[in-house]
Amino acid sequence: MYLGVDVGGSKTLAAVLDDNGTIVESSKIATPQNYDSFLEEIAKVLDGFSNHDFRAAGVGIPATHLDRANGIGISFGNLTWKNVPVQADIEKIAHCPVVVENDAKLASLSEAMLLKQYSKVLYVTISTGIGYGLTVNQHIDSNIGDGGGALLLTEYKGKLVPWESFASGRAIYERYGKKAADITDPTVWRRIAHDLSRGFNELIAITEPDVIVVGGGVGTYFERLAAPLEAELQAFSNPLVKIPPFVKAQRPEEAVVYGCYDLAKATYGNN
Numbered sequence: 001m002y003l004g005v006d007v008g009g010s011k012t013l014a015a016v017l018d019d020n021g022t023i024v025e026s027s028k029i030a031t032p033q034n035y036d037s038f039l040e041e042i043a044k045v046l047d048g049f050s051n052h053d054f055r056a057a058g059v060g061i062p063a064t065h066l067d068r069a070n071g072i073g074i075s076f077g078n079l080t081w082k083n084v085p086v087q088a089d090i091e092k093i094a095h096c097p098v099v100v101e102n103d104a105k106l107a108s109l110s111e112a113m114l115l116k117q118y119s120k121v122l123y124v125t126i127s128t129g130i131g132y133g134l135t136v137n138q139h140i141d142s143n144i145g146d147g148g149g150a151l152l153l154t155e156y157k158g159k160l161v162p163w164e165s166f167a168s169g170r171a172i173y174e175r176y177g178k179k180a181a182d183i184t185d186p187t188v189w190r191r192i193a194h195d196l197s198r199g200f201n202e203l204i205a206i207t208e209p210d211v212i213v214v215g216g217g218v219g220t221y222f223e224r225l226a227a228p229l230e231a232e233l234q235a236f237s238n239p240l241v242k243i244p245p246f247v248k249a250q251r252p253e254e255a256v257v258y259g260c261y262d263l264a265k266a267t268y269g270n271n
Contacts, residue, residue, distance in 0.1 A: 087099070144206075226246060
């Protein structure tokens with residue numbers, strides 16, 4: 001068995017996966033803002049699982065700065081945690097080796113494993129914040145995406161500001177007073193697509209992906225977003241910067257825990 005833990009800015013999903021990568025049990029909790037409280041809650045979740053014998057675990061964290069060698073989250077976009085030894089602490093709780101990675105990168109790996117016809121897969125998650133990760137030939141590119149939309153600066157109302165400050169799920173709620181799930185007006189979705197296109201244009205130019213996968217809470221409603229977003233981006237298409245196809249994440253709510261499994265198995269599966 002493997003353990004996957006997707007730590008989000010507002011919710012955390014823990015899942016037990018068998019050797020074939022099938023989720024056999026899972027639990028979702030609100031993410032405590034206090035790190036010690038988070039560890040206590042995770043311990044309770046694992047105690048409640050019927051499976052406790054893990055070969056390895058993967059933990060996805062929304063870190064803007066991550067010490068991968070030691071599994072330490074140095075800083076976070078939507079959490080106040082600083083310099084937290086996630087790997088060591090989860091190893092004590094789960095009693096197995098742990099690998100820690102940026103959550104969007106793990107989601108990118110998970111979706112790339114389902115899209116092996118593409119070499120370069122860019123995954124963008126639009127939730128409380130905005131994160132992204134690039135996978136090349138089913139391997140995470142650790143040089144892309146740690147800061148996510150919190151550090152990707154783009155022009156908005158005449159100023160350079162973080163992309164997620166005006167285009168994330170939180171920004172959408174603050175602007176329209178509704179979550180993406182409750183927005184059905186096509187005019188509003190065109191405005192949302194316009195804001196999102198600013199960051200997507202930069203990412204396409206930087207990463208030159210073969211395909212872009214959209215996930216996260218907002219990405220769950222990809223059908224409402226797809227057409228206006230494509231229209232916005234095609235306006236910037238040129239011979240040097242081609243707009244790749246966009247697809248909805250096949251597992252938008254669970255992509256990170258599947259990526260946790262993929263990375264944990266690749267790292268420790270033969271141990």
